[in-house]
Each structure stands twice: as structure tokens, then as C-alpha cells.
Amino acid sequence: MRLFPWQKQPEFFSAEESERIVAAIREAERRTSGEIRIFVESRCRFVDAIDRAAEVFFQLRMDETEQRNGTLLYVAVRDHQVAVFGDEGIHQKVGQQYWETEVRKMLHAFGQEHLVDGMVACINDIGEALYLHFPYDRDTDKNELPDEIVFGR
Template sequence: MKLFPWQNEKDFFTPEEKESILDAIRKAEQRTSGEVRLFIESRCRFVDALDRAKEIFFQLGMEKTMARNASLVYVAVKDRQVAVYGDEGIHQKVGQKYWEEEVNKMLVHFKQEHLADGIILSIQDIGEALHQHFPYDRDTDKNELPDEIIFGK
């Protein structure tokens, strides 16, 4: 599904890596009412990757989840920039330092050229935080946002 008219799936990942990332998203969301999305592009057109992540977050309508507990992992591969943006519900629970630590963990993997591994680890960590603060309730939970990887320019 192309949410952005310029969306162009690049070969940043092997088919196996893509499936592993999607599996990590699905597993993270199975234990929480929270949502996790991944946006990948070549270059960040903002000086601060967090500003770009916030822009994309709102373009995707991620702030519309019932508990305001969606998180976006943003990666600009060629610029080697990364950010994680969490909506107000989850941000109030984990705080800014948590997001910064997730970015730093990803950067360690990225420096070793393990892009998919760093992303998967971060998705798993975010899923755990979401589970802790917004546990899954089978009576009320629904998948509010698509799970696929979003590829920008």
C-alpha cells in the first residue's frame, strides 16, 4: 500500500530481513494495545531526524490511536539518521531518555552494518514497553494501524 505518492521500496533489506522485521512488529503488537510502525527512506530532508519522524507520524495519522500509544521507528539509511517518535500516551510512561536509548542501541547495530538487527531489537524493546504500560486486552484490542514497512524516497 503506497501511503505516500513518492513511496519507492528500495532494496534496503533482503526478503528474509523484511519478513523478520514484519514478524517483530506483529509479535510486539500481540502483547499490547499499542502500535509500532517503521518508516525507511534514503535521505532525511530535515536537519533533525526526530523532526522528520514527527512529521511522518502525523502524516500517517498515528496520533489517532485510542490510547495515543503508537510509536514510529524512522531510519534514513544513506544519511545514517534514526529517530523513534512515541505518541503522548506512551511518551508519558517511558520519557525522553527511553527513546534516546533506543536510538543509541540501533546506532550500535547500524555501525556494524546490521540495519535489520538494530531495527528488530528496537521494535522488540518498544513492544515490551508497550506491553508493560498498555497490555493486550482481547475484548477491546484491535490492530489500529497497518503493520507493513513504509518506504519513502
């Protein structure tokens, strides 16, 4: 899904890489009521990537999950910027230090030219945190947000 469907989608990932990222999201969400989304664009138009991540988070209406446990992984590929933005439910459980550690780990992987590996590892880590604090309940849980990667400009 693209925020602006009339724009040409940048080729950030191969089809196989995209599928690997989406598969990681689906696997992570299989064990939790939490939601994970990915937003990728070329450049961050904000000084701080977390500000852009917050803007995208609310544009995608990720704050409307029932338990407020949505998490956005934001990547500006050409600017080499990343951010992780968690809604208040998950943020209260893991704290700011957790998000900062995840960003550092992703930046380390990106620095070694392992963009997809870094993203998948982050998705897996977030999935574990969500599972710990918001385990799946087959009677009440549903997939509240799409799993596909959202591409910006």
C-alpha cells in the first residue's frame, strides 16, 4: 500500500526481499495482538526521523488499535535514517531505552549493507516484546492493520 497511489513506487527492495519483510511481520504478529508496520521512503523531510515516524504513524491511523500496541518501523533509505515509534500501550511496557537499542542495532546492520537483515531482526525483536506484553488470544484478537510495506517518496 502506498500513501499516494498515483506516485511511482521506488524500487527499494527486490520482490524476494519485500516478501521476506512481510513474512517477518506476519510471523511476529501471529503470536501477539500487537501490530507492526513498515514505512520506507528515500529521504526524511524532517531533521529528526522520530518526528517523521510519528507523523506517518498517525497518518496511517496506527493509534486506533484496541490495545494501543501498534509499532511503526520507519526507514529513510538514502538518508540512512531510521526510527521506531510505538504507541502508548507498548511504549509504557518497554520504555524509551528499548526503542533506542533497536534503532542502534538496525543502524549497525545498515552500516554493513544489511538493510533487509536489520529490518527483519528489528521486526523479530519487536514481535518478541509484543508477545511478552500482549500475547495472542484466539478468542479476541484480529489483524487490525495491513501487513504490507508502505512506501513513501
